[in-house]
Structures are given as C-alpha cells and as structure tokens.
Amino acid sequence: MIVTTFPPLAASLFSLIAIASLLLAFVMLGSRWLRHYIYAFAAESWLIAVLSAAVGFYGGFPELYVIAVLTVLFRGCILPYLILRIVRPLDVAREVDVGLQPSSSLVAGAFAVIFALAVANHLSVGLGLAGTVAVLALTVMLSLKLIGFLMLTVRHEAVSQVLGLLVLENGIFLGAQILVPGMPLLIEIVILFDLLIVVACFGILVRYLSSHVGSTSALSLNRLVG
C-alpha cells in the first residue's frame, strides 16, 4: 500500500498541504466577497499542484509532474480567470442574502470536519492504516465535500454555487493525489479538461441567467415548483 511507504518528512509535508487547503475552504466559508472565494480557490489549486509534484517526487510517479503543471495551468490560472470574467460584467461583488451567516457557516464547517474525521478514522482502522497520512487525506476529502455542499446550500449567488462545485472537485482531486497517486494519467487529464468545459458551460448559463431571468441569484429561480 503506497501511503504507508512515504518517508516521515513527505508524510508531514502532505499533511501540511492538506490542512492548508482545508483552511482555505474555511476562508471561503467565512467571507461574503466573491473575489475572496476566487482567490482562495486559486490558492487551493496551487497547493494541490504542489502536492501532486511532491507525491510524484517521493512516491516515484514522474507522470504526476505533468498533472502538477496542468493543475497550475487549468485550476490555478484558467479557471479563476474564467470565473473572474463571469463575475466582472455582473455587478455583484458580494453575497447579499446568505442562508446562513458566515460565522454560523464556520461553526457548521467545523462540525463537518469533525464528522469527516470520525468517518475517516473508522475507515482507516478497518484498513489497518490508522495514524498514517491516509486518515488526513480522507478527512480532507470528506470535509471539502461537506463544505462544498454547505456552500451550495447557503449561498445563492450563481458564481458562489459554481465555486461550491469546484470545491467539491478540489477535495476529491486532493485526496486522490495522496491515496491513489497511480491513477492512470489519461483519466486525470480528461477530468481536468472536463472541468474546464464545465466552467465554460456555467459561464454561458450565467450569462443566460442575467439576460433572460434578470438575476443571478438562485432565490429568483422560483417559478418551477410541484
């Protein structure tokens, strides 16, 4: 099993990066400014790229360098740029009606992390991996998932929802680098490309929303019920 073979220094480095990206997710949760979300997302993506490279170096997976470069390019540069381009003409700088205040969201996020830790710990004990970096990877994966869904539920602005989805994906990508670094290159590259298409589609839809519905807040999408 690959996660047990990393040297201690590598394991601590991975842990540091994982924790840092979790913190960045909390930055998103605690802010109302759309720009903060985008910068936090970009920073998270850069961290993931560093992680990919580090795993590639310590685990002996040279193809992960390619992934790292592509991650920086796609997730770290093009995606934030695309999202900034979506936001710019919209004239919305921040969330106005949030379902849950940022402070309460932070508390909810903290509970999500505790729950994720409990699940991850239970799983790792069963797998004989307790105390390894796998626990942390699973925790971060699950908590980013939960935090992403939390953002999707309590934020109403279209762009925040897109970012919520991207946080979901970041969580998986981050965990996958540590847990399954040997995942075939082709699949990872296709998933990266796919993400780009997803965001492009969202961009078009956001434009439709503002021109045909007249608002980019999910609260105004209330015609279809029953």
Add this chain to the structure above:
Amino acid sequence: MAGVLLLLIVLAPVAAIVVILLTRRPRLAERLNLAASAVSFGAALLLPGASLGGPHVFLDQYVIADPFGAWVILCAAIVYFLASIYGIGYMRMLEEEARLARFYALFAGFGLTTMVAPMMNNAGLYWIAIELTTLVSTFLVAFERAPESIEAAWKYIIVVSGGISLALFGTVLFYWAGTFVLGPSYAMTWAALGAAAPHMNPTLIALAFLLVLVGYGTKVGLAPMHTWLPDAHSEGPAPVSALLSGALLNAAMIGVMRYLSIAEAAHVGPLPRAVLVVLGAFSLFIAALFIVRQSGIKRLMAYSSVEHMGVMALGFGFGGPFGVAGALYHMLNHTLNKSLMFFGAGSMMRTFGTKEITLIRRVGRYFPVVGALWLAGAVGITGAPPFGLFASELTILRAGLSGIHAWAAILMAILLIVIFIGFLNHFRIMYFVAPESETAPGGTVSAWCAVPMWLAFIPVLVLGLWWPEAIWHYFGVIAHGLGPGPAEVALR
C-alpha cells in the same frame, strides 16, 4: 462484428455533428440528424446479438460490448431515432430557424453521449461520459430561452454536477480499494474491479458504493435526488424530454448496476441492495404524490419517469433472474412508451398553446387518431394490460414477493394502483370533461409527429402480448453476468 457495430453507432452521429456545424443549414441538419440516428439504430439493433459471445473489449480495454451495455445502447438508439423523426415536425413549430442547426448538432451529441456511456469499460471514462451527457443536455433544456427553461437548466446542471461529484468520489474510493489488491496502478475496468472485489475491504466498498449510488442515482432520477428531473423534462423541447427520459436515465442506471455487482462480490452483505430497494420504493412514493396533484402536462410525464425509474430500481434491487429480466424488459417498454407520451404531450402543448392540463380539453374530438394513440399510451404507461409495461411490472412483482424485500413489492403494487388512478384521472379530464369555455387547438399534428407515435405504440402493444423467448434468454445471460442474486448473497 461487435466492434464494427459500435463504430457505426458512434461515427454516424459524429459525422452528422461535424457536417451540421460546417454547413449550418437547418433543413440539411434535420435530415443529417435523422440519417445518423437511423444508422445508429440499425447498428444498435444488431448489437445485442453480436455481443452475446462473451464480452468483447476494444481499444486497450477502454470500450466494451457486453449484453447489458448492448441492451441499454439499443434502448437509447430507439428513442434517439424516434425523437429525431418527431423532432423534425416539432422543431418546425418553434420557429427558431436560425438556431435549428445548432439544436440538431447538440441533439446528435446528446444521443451520442447516451449511447457511448454504456460502452465505457473503464469506471473513470464512464464517469466522464455521464458528465458529458449533462453538459450537452443542459443546453438542450435551455434551448427555448424562456426564463423557465434557463431556470430548469441551471437547477439541472447544479444538482446533477453536485451528485455526480459524489460518484467521482465513490469511483476514487473504488480505485483505492483496488490498489490494495492490484497494486498502485491498474486499468480500472469493470472486470478488473469485479475480479479483485472479493479481496477488498467491505467497509470501504460499502461507503464507496453508497456514494456512487447517490451520485449516479441523481442522474437516474431516484428520489430524493430527483429534484432536477421534473424541471428539466418539462422545460426542454419535447424530443429532448423523450431522450432525457428514455435514454439518459438508463445510461446512468447501468452504472449503478455495474457497481452493485462489484459491491456484492466484495461480501458487503445485503446493505447495497437494500438501499437500492428503499430508494426505488421512495421514488414510487414521491411520484405517486406528485402525479395525483399535478397541473402541468409534461411535469406529469416527468414524474411518471421518476415512478418508472423507481420500478426499475426495485426490479434490479430484488434481483435474481426474474427481477433483472423484469427490470430490463421494463427499460425497453418504458423507453418506447414514454417516448410516445412525450411526443403526444409535446404536440398537444403546441397545438393548444399551453402546458396546463386543465386548459387542454376534448383531445379525442379534435385529434381522433393521435388522441386515441396518446390515450392508449397513457393506459400503457400506468401499467395496465395488454401493454408491455404490464408484463414487466408483473415480473418484477413476482421477483419481489418471493424475496426478502416482499414489503417493497406490496408497497409497489399499492402505489402503482394509486398512480394508475391519479394519472388516468388527468386524461379523463383532458378527453371527456367539457370545458367551461371552448378552447379549440390552433393547428394540426403533422405526419412527422404522428408517425413516431405509431412506431412507439406498435412495439409496446406487441411486447405486452408476446415476450419473445430469445429476449428472455438474453436477459438470463445478463442476470448471470451481474453475479449471484440476493438469495445466494444472503446465504453466504
């Protein structure tokens, strides 16, 4: 042979898309799309026979032609072909000439992705194919550009992307579970996962399967993850609704089933099947509630799709030769019958100029032939004899009553009766109750719209009266491929 057929199924729509985008002529686009769908349909018709001699894998094991996949592809190809005929008549009524070429390019793309997903032999590629179906169909749902369509498209892409990211998480966990057995790098084919499954950690697999089930279940439209479905089905143009209901949902269902057979091989116990059964029963329950009190005609059809996906989930969940055969037969019958219903609903919606059931009246008087077809389809879709869905639902019930989930079978029977009454009550109003003020439809139903209704109706009737022996044997092969039924799993 199977390889050539797969190639035809894929290349025909691809060629159509390329030429449509290059020429951008609306009349040419309709014909190209129709021709592509006819070629795909013809090839898909031969595919089940060709796939029988063991699974055939191509392209470095990335593509598979197995009996189960071939069946789902056949269902998708049928509805793609029928909807392409119907689309010609329907889209001309929309008066969107300028954007028609783009519509057909997207439409062919959507048909293509729903047929490609079941061919994928790699769990990661399958995920990507399903994701592509969403991206293409979002723009088809939003095609009419009304605020409602955009709203439906937005909810669709957000809900489904959220769901499918759970499926990706589950996929990664499955891969991880596999690395304990197969080493850090391996090709994640269904066969490799299935072979390694007995040595995987059951807790991890249980978690991974639940994530995959919720993820792809969102795409299947199982309640409570069905929330996107009524919006998307009701706001897209009618041919798109038919394709969403008859092709897309099945393409996601096959993923759920492939993972289920892996999870069961991993000695997870009865949990995965039980969750599938519960979701199926809950879908029926939700559908029954919303069908009884529905006011929109296409939303009625959409909730009926939730119902039938629930029935199918129950069939697969009950398992065994009868459960699987019933569910697979149900897939084909539902595809045909629901296409008929959406075609009828689309034509009525356009001629009466409304989506409200209460404003569509005396359909039988204004449209004697098409109206009669649509009414017969409504009787069929509620599972009444002598139509195909009756045969498949009865088989599923039979499988359920003899298994450990008999409660679900009893619940299913009760809910089907509720839905029968609720659904046909709406048709009683549309056909036999005189309106307060006369609302005459403004227009006729063209032959392009009427012919596919016949093409869907006749097989539904024939399949209800006669279940061919060859199809029964074919289902036996698929059931065998899905692994031991629930009875054997419980005994272990």
